[in-house]
Amino acid sequence: MSPDDYERLYAESHDRPAFSNGDEGYGWMAANCDRCIHDKPARQGNDGQGCPLVLLTLVGRTPAQFLDGPRDEQGRYGITNQYVCTDFRGEDDPDPNPRPIPTPPGQGELVPRELFEGHRMLTPLPEPAAIGGDVR
Template sequence: MSPDDYDRLYAEARERPAFSNGTEGYGWMAANCDRCIHDKSARQGNDAQGCPLVLITLMGRTPAQFLDGPRDEEGRYGIADQYVCTEFRSEDDPDPEPRPIPTPPGQGELWPREPFEGRRMLTPLEPAAEGVTPC
């Protein structure tokens, strides 16, 4: 992910604010973005090379890479855990690039894994067409 991806990421983003107020947004970013390798350039004073997802949240949209974090039985969450960013890579990680889990020794494979690897995200269902009776 690079700042050049901004237009594509903006188009993929949901049309609702990621955070209800500045306290919530800055709290989440302090717990996540302040440790992520994608926003390291911005923390060093080069805002133009920072994470495009931060800019998308400041534009009032929720990036598709933000998945809902853990909730309790009443739907409450901690500010730092509100979302899980699929692009998060710790700057302390010696190899921040994601790697697929290797096939265990002795494990048979029906199909090669390569075409099926990558990021998977759920998409919202399309509304039912009028006149269709649910089962």
């Protein structure tokens, strides 16, 4: 991922703020972005080469790469794990490039996997009353 990907990332992002306020955003970024190789140039003073996902959050959008993190029984979450960034790569990872899970030897494929790989965001089902019946 590079800053040149901004237009594509903007198009696939969601038009809603990722964080409710600055404290929440900076708390999450301190726990995640401050350890990620994609934002290392910005931490070294080269803001133009920083992570474009950070820029998306600053303009009020939620990147598709931000998946909801763990919640408790009441739906509460900690600021540091509100989202899980699928593009996160630790600075000290020996190989920071993502590797797809290979197809096991002898495993047939009905359709090519490449069409179905990428970023997905799960959305909750609508309430049963909203669609006029029981959801099962």
